[in-house]
Amino acid sequence: MGISRYAMLGAFALASLSLPAFSASAEDVTISVWSLDRDIQPAPNLINDFNKLNTGIKVEYRQIQFDDVVSEAMRAYSTGQAPDIIAVDNPEHALFSSRGAFLDLTDMISKSSVVKPENYFPGPLASVTWDGKFYGIPKATNTIALYYNKDMFKAKGLDPSKPPQTWDELVKAARKLTDPAANVYGLTFSAKANEEGTFQFLPWAQMAGGGYDAINSDGAVKALDIWKTLIDEKLASPDTLTRGQWDSTGTFNSGNAAMAISGPWELDRMIQEAKFDWGVALLPVPEVGAERSSAMGDFNWAVFASTEHPVEAFKVLEYFVSQDNRMFKDFGQLPARSDIAIPPTGEPLKDAALKVFLEQLKYAKPRGPHPEWPKISKAIQDAIQAALTGQLSSKEALDQAAEKIKAVLG
Amino acid sequence: MKRFLSSVTDGSGFDIGLVLLPLAFLFVMSGLPLVYNVVMSFQEVDMFSLGSFARPFVGLKNYIDLFSQPETRPILLNTAIFVSASIAGQFLIGFGLALFFWVNFPGASWLRGLFLVSWVMPGLVVGAIWNWILSGDFGVLNFLLRETGAISGNIFWRSDPNYSLWAVIIANIWLGTSFNMILLSVGLSGIPKDLYEAAELDGANAFQRFWTITLPMMRSTIGAIIALGLIFTLQQFDLFAAITSGGPNNTSNVTQYWAWDLSFRQYDFAKGATISVIMIVFVMFASVVYVRSTRHEVRG
Numbered sequence: 001m002g003i004s005r006y007a008m009l010g011a012f013a014l015a016s017l018s019l020p021a022f023s024a025s026a027e028d029v030t031i032s033v034w035s036l037d038r039d040i041q042p043a044p045n046l047i048n049d050f051n052k053l054n055t056g057i058k059v060e061y062r063q064i065q066f067d068d069v070v071s072e073a074m075r076a077y078s079t080g081q082a083p084d085i086i087a088v089d090n091p092e093h094a095l096f097s098s099r100g101a102f103l104d105l106t107d108m109i110s111k112s113s114v115v116k117p118e119n120y121f122p123g124p125l126a127s128v129t130w131d132g133k134f135y136g137i138p139k140a141t142n143t144i145a146l147y148y149n150k151d152m153f154k155a156k157g158l159d160p161s162k163p164p165q166t167w168d169e170l171v172k173a174a175r176k177l178t179d180p181a182a183n184v185y186g187l188t189f190s191a192k193a194n195e196e197g198t199f200q201f202l203p204w205a206q207m208a209g210g211g212y213d214a215i216n217s218d219g220a221v222k223a224l225d226i227w228k229t230l231i232d233e234k235l236a237s238p239d240t241l242t243r244g245q246w247d248s249t250g251t252f253n254s255g256n257a258a259m260a261i262s263g264p265w266e267l268d269r270m271i272q273e274a275k276f277d278w279g280v281a282l283l284p285v286p287e288v289g290a291e292r293s294s295a296m297g298d299f300n301w302a303v304f305a306s307t308e309h310p311v312e313a314f315k316v317l318e319y320f321v322s323q324d325n326r327m328f329k330d331f332g333q334l335p336a337r338s339d340i341a342i343p344p345t346g347e348p349l350k351d352a353a354l355k356v357f358l359e360q361l362k363y364a365k366p367r368g369p370h371p372e373w374p375k376i377s378k379a380i381q382d383a384i385q386a387a388l389t390g391q392l393s394s395k396e397a398l399d400q401a402a403e404k405i406k407a408v409l410g
Numbered sequence: 411m412k413r414f415l416s417s418v419t420d421g422s423g424f425d426i427g428l429v430l431l432p433l434a435f436l437f438v439m440s441g442l443p444l445v446y447n448v449v450m451s452f453q454e455v456d457m458f459s460l461g462s463f464a465r466p467f468v469g470l471k472n473y474i475d476l477f478s479q480p481e482t483r484p485i486l487l488n489t490a491i492f493v494s495a496s497i498a499g500q501f502l503i504g505f506g507l508a509l510f511f512w513v514n515f516p517g518a519s520w521l522r523g524l525f526l527v528s529w530v531m532p533g534l535v536v537g538a539i540w541n542w543i544l545s546g547d548f549g550v551l552n553f554l555l556r557e558t559g560a561i562s563g564n565i566f567w568r569s570d571p572n573y574s575l576w577a578v579i580i581a582n583i584w585l586g587t588s589f590n591m592i593l594l595s596v597g598l599s600g601i602p603k604d605l606y607e608a609a610e611l612d613g614a615n616a617f618q619r620f621w622t623i624t625l626p627m628m629r630s631t632i633g634a635i636i637a638l639g640l641i642f643t644l645q646q647f648d649l650f651a652a653i654t655s656g657g658p659n660n661t662s663n664v665t666q667y668w669a670w671d672l673s674f675r676q677y678d679f680a681k682g683a684t685i686s687v688i689m690i691v692f693v694m695f696a697s698v699v700y701v702r703s704t705r706h707e708v709r710g
Binding site: 378 | 459460462481548569571653655656658675677678
C-alpha cells in the first residue's frame with residue numbers, strides 16, 4: 001500500500017515536470033476556441049488540421065453544450081476568462097456585439113484575401129453585422145422549407161410535381177390530405193413556446209410584409225390566422241403547440257403527416273426513415289409574386305474583444321473560412337456562402353432537396369439582429385400560443401406582442 | 411489557554427465546534443447564495459454585470475414590474491394548483507399504498523421496494539416517458555381511455571390549455587407517490603402494536619382504530635411529509651421542461667420553471683431572482699411546519 005502510494009506520487013511529480021516539456025514551444029501563441037461542435041462536426045476537426053500546419057499558433061478547443069453557450073460566454077467574459085474565439089447562435093450575436101464584447105473585424109475583413117463579405121448569403125451576413133460593422137463571420141447556415149409526401153399527393157389526386165405555392169393552396173392541399181381515419185394530418189410544423197416557434201412563424205410574417213418590428217401588421221395577422229385555421233380544422237395536430245421541429249417532422253417520416261415545414265437537418269434521418277417518395281418546395285407565399293422569406297439558423301464565429309492576440313485569432317478564422325468547401329462534404333453542414341456549390345451526394349432525393357434549400361437560403365432573414373432578441377422572441381411566442389389556443393384573436397395577440405416589442409425596442 | 415484547549419478536545423468547546431462546522435458549511439453553501447439571490451432581486455442585473463457585486467440598486471422595481479406583467483397571476487395560481495393537487499394526490503395514493511402493504515401479505519416488502527423505482531428515476535427520464543404517454547395522437551393514455559370508452563376523441567394533454575397543467579400533475583403524482591409511501595410506511599411501523607390490541611379488545615372497529623389511533627399517531631409523520639412534499643413540488647422542474655415547457659401560452663407554467671425561463675432564456679436575472687425570493691417565502695413556511703412536526707423526534 002505504502003509503496004504504491006509513493007509510486008503514484010512519483011508518477012504525479014514526473015508528469016507535472018514533463019508536461020511543460022511536451023507542450024508548445026515558448027514563442028507559440030495559444031488561441032482558445034469554444035463551440036458546441038462534437039467530434040464529428042467542423043470545429044474540432046478543423047482545429048486539428050490547423051494545429052498540424054505548425055503556423056506558430058496553437059489552438060485549444062473546448063466543447064460547450066447548446067444551452068450553455070450564452071450563459072457560459074457571459075460568465076467567462078464578465079470575469080475576464082473569455083476564450084479568444086467563440087461560436088454563438090446567430091440571434092444571440094447582437095447581444096454581444098452591441099455591448100462591445102466582440103471584436104470589430106471590419107478592418108481585418110476588408111484587408112483579408114480569404115474572407116469576403118460578398119461571398120456570403122445576405123441573411124447570415126446581416127446577423128454578424130451591428131451598426132454597419134462586422135462583428136463576426138458566419139460559420140454555417142440553415143433554413144426551412146416545405147417537405148411533402150409525393151405518394152400521398154398522388155393518392156389524394158394532387159399533382160406531386162406541383163406542390164402548394166401560396167398559403168391558400170397550402171391550406172387547400174392540407175384539407176385534401178388530412179385523413180383522420182388513417183391518422184394523417186395535412187401538415188406538421190412547430191408552434192412551440194420557445195425559439196423554434198419564432199423561427200417558424202417569423203418567415204410567414206415577413207413574407208406578408210410584417211416582421212419583428214411590425215408584428216401586428218395586416219400580413220402577420222393573416223399569417224397567424226392561417227396557422228389558426230390549420231390548428232382549428234385539425235389539419236395539423238394540436239400537439240403542434242408543444243412539439244419541436246424534430247419531433248413534428250418525425251410524424252411526417254412515419255407517414256402521419258403529408259407535409260412538413262422544417263430544415264435540411266432532417267435530410268439524413270428522412271432518407272433512412274421515410275418509406276415513400278418525397279420532395280421539398282420553397283415556403284408558400286401569401287399570393288403569387290409576393291416577396292419570399294425564410295428563417296435563418298445556425299452559428300457564427302466571433303472574436304472576443306478581450307483577446308490578447310486579435311491578429312492570430314483572425315488568422316485562425318481565416319483558416320476556418322478557407323475550409324468552407326469541406327463543410328458539406330465532410331460535416332453535412334451548409335456553408336453560409338453563395339459562392340460554394342454543394343457537391344452532389346449521389347442520393348437523388350437529397351440532392352434535389354438541397355437545391356431547394358440553397359434557393360430558399362437566398363431569402364433567409366436573420367432574427368433581429370437585436371441585443372434583446374430573447375425578449376422579442378418571447379413576445380412573439382406568447383402571441384402565437386395565445387391565438388392558437390383561442391384565448392385571444394390573432395389581431396389581439398399580435399397587438400399585445402407589438403406592445404411588448406415596442407417596449408424592448410424603446 | 412490550556413483550559414480553552416482542553417475544552418476544545420474534551421468538553422463544551424468540542425460540542426460547539428461540532429455545531430459550528432456544519433453551520434459554517436451551511437452558511438457558505440446555502441446561506442450566501444440565498445442572500446446573494448435576495449440582493450440580486452433588488453438590483454438591476456444584466457449579463458455583463460453578472461460577475462460583479464456592485465450593481466445599481468433599483469429598490470422594489472423588479473417586484474413592481476413582475477406583478478404588473480399579465481402572466482404573473484395565472485402563473486402563481488398554476489403553482490398553487492400544481493402544489494396542492496400534487497401533494498394531495500401523492501399523499502392520498504401513498505397513504506393508501508402504505509396501509510395496503512402494512513397488511514403484510516407474502517411479498518409485501520418486496521413489492522414495496524419495487525415501488526421505489528419511480529423515485530429513483532431521474533425527472534427528465536420520467537418526463538420523457540410521460541411525454542409519450544400523454545401524446546395527443548398516439549399516446550398510451552388516450553388509447554386506454556378510448557378503448558375503455560371513457561372518451562370519444564383524443565385529449566391533447568400537453569397542448570390543450572384545459573389539460574396541460576394536469577398532464578404535469580399526473581406525472582408528478584406518479585413520481586412522488588412512492589416517496590410518500592415509504593415515509594408513511596416507516597411511520598406506520600412505528601406505532602406500537604399493543605395500542606391496536608387494546609382497542610380491539612375494547613370493541614373498536616377498523617375505521618375507529620384508523621381514526622383514533624393511526625391518524626393521531628402519524629400526525630408528525632404526516633406534517634413532515636406534507637412539508638417535504640411542498641418543498642419537492644416547488645422544486646419540480648424537469649417534468650415541466652420535458653412535457654409542456656410551460657405551454658401552451660403559460661397555462662402550465664409555474665414559478666420555478668418561469669424563474670429559470672426568465673434567468674436563462676431571456677437573461678433577465680433580476681426577475682428570475684425576484685421570483686425565487688417569492689418562492690423562498692413559501693418554502694420557509696414549509697420548513698417551519700417541517701421543523702415543528704419533527705421537533706419531538708429529538709430525544710435525550
